[in-house]
Amino acid sequence: MVIDSHYNACYWFSYRRCESAFLPIPMTTIRTVAERAGVSTATVSRVMNTPQQVSERTRSRVETAMRELNFSRNSFAASLVTRRSDCIGLIVGGLSGSFFAPLVNIVEETVSAAGSYLIVSCGKDSPADVLAAVQFLRQRQCDAIILFPGQLSDAALQDLLGIHPNVVLIHRSIAGFEERCVQVDNVTGARLAARYLIDCGHRDIGLISGPAANPESAQRLAAFAETLAAAGVVLAPELVFEGDFRLASGRQGMAELLASGRPLSAVFCLSDQMAFGALDYCRAVGIAVPERLSLLGFDDVEYAELVHPKLSTVQQPIALLARTAVEIALRLALSKPSGGPQPLLTPQLMIRDSVRRLA
């Protein structure tokens, strides 16, 4: 964490004595410090913000006073005048699904490396929740907001981006706002998956998708079906199950696909979580993976390598995704010129053990 480093370094332990409503002991302010050091408040402020502009002597006097008084700057007062909060907001649907966790982690790292800090809102899944979160972060004067749009429709996002100039989207691209959207190339990802399955000799292919309303899912599904079709393979509607990206729906999807009675040699799951669910179901009913059924995921979460068989999957470049989003956000925060429309990030096929090459 590299924040206000020249400043912070000296005053680890400064604090406000007590903010109780009942015992409003006054906190140390720059005035107290100024008096003690025999300088003006402006000088104290300078010591914190532009120490080069203060003579060595005065500076050390001020710093001593700060230490002696356990001074800690009130950043709200500062933000009130600078109109910058040095804070970036992040809104994600939920942390549990091991896809978001590394994302948040990397976002935090990148943000704090830039000297800003991160406010996280998670568990916001419904459109109303997301909107509320945006509103909330704006009240908190976040310099920019990174939004993982979840189930929000493209239309709603279009409005949102129009109204809030400092919102950047992760995992979705909205026409007219491409320079604030960071997205993985779902089409390429799905094609990779389709070709690989076909190359391995699979013809009876099923798919477990995300929510139909989710554009990510829709893109992947369409590109997958299309690539299959181009190779003369049809994706039977009975072999497409609509899940919700989560584990349980993978289990359920697998059950339904199997129950359809159609021949089935491979299933493409639009998230690793669902692939895990499918895998779990297979194990429960005694279907060997990949011997009797092949499974291919999407995301490449940490655990893809830990399940048995190790899950073959389409890898999303999460770190790159996160870092790019933060970069854009930081630029917006400084009102710097946009870097132009963002290129789609390219996913990569991770071949492991869950897909069998048919003889």
Add this chain to the structure above:
Amino acid sequence: MVIDSHYNACYWFSYRRCESAFLPIPMTTIRTVAERAGVSTATVSRVMNTPQQVSERTRSRVETAMRELNFSRNSFAASLVTRRSDCIGLIVGGLSGSFFAPLVNIVEETVSAAGSYLIVSCGKDSPADVLAAVQFLRQRQCDAIILFPGQLSDAALQDLLGIHPNVVLIHRSIAGFEERCVQVDNVTGARLAARYLIDCGHRDIGLISGPAANPESAQRLAAFAETLAAAGVVLAPELVFEGDFRLASGRQGMAELLASGRPLSAVFCLSDQMAFGALDYCRAVGIAVPERLSLLGFDDVEYAELVHPKLSTVQQPIALLARTAVEIALRLALSKPSGGPQPLLTPQLMIRDSVRRLA
């Protein structure tokens, strides 16, 4: 998210036009709103904070003005005078390890249900980082801070708690500050593990621990060895490997334990992550779990049920842990009387498929 609900509900889309340093277009303030509604700023403030004290007529006039002007309250200005930020800080070591993710998730939920918001600092592992994070959050006027102390020593924490009255500790207990510490009963957890292994007939038992300096790990190790000893089983020093709670060290630990050449029928890993690593190593070298070797974890992360064999483990009551910590934090934020020393939370043994009952 239930924040300022009576207020927020109406103004989803309010925003500052532009905070560019170059185009300082003034944002809408309560003054603008007041003028438009033909009232004083005090009244506008009341509409937001104590609407009961405003007549129906004036209130609706003000609310209309707010909507028309896309007003959004500047919470910094508010906090500057109220001296409360409605914000809780959380410091954790890292999000990746699937142990923290649900923790953060639940903390966020609980905090936002109480109308506050959460600032997360993650990836802070070294003592210096943690201290910096605390300092940082204090500057941001967090009403309270929840700290997962990682590798910080008890002595350092004692100082910290003494100096910062609003810090609550998760997963550690410091003498003299019990009312601000929420901890799982590691001793009971380790005993549960030891007894179970013994009950299953194991005598040749190994252990993969966390860092020696980590009190959590030390407690578990001691209680485990002791319980074993009480049953006449010795935990051979050659069969204790010091890991770091992470996956890779589980792999490595397993390798070393096996390399020791001593008979070994069961290994207790002090985190599920390390158990996964150990499991992975076993699979790689062709050792069947649990047939030839039993494995027992600690934590009960989401994936414990997804690996094969499903991991038997000591479950930490994460949700309870998180909620209790938030409760204390919120109480501190309001300077309410402490609820007294916190009881240790009781872990529970989750028996699944990774431990074999010896004939």
Add this chain to the structure above:
DNA sequence: CTGAAAGCGCTAACAG
């Protein structure tokens, strides 16, 4: 029930 006025703690011209 409403308004006037006095700050909260800090920064940023503007002089010197």
Add this chain to the structure above:
DNA sequence: CTGTTAGCGCTTTCAG
């Protein structure tokens, strides 16, 4: 290099 001064936007007595 340093001090003076005027606010940032909001809340909160204190009167009316």
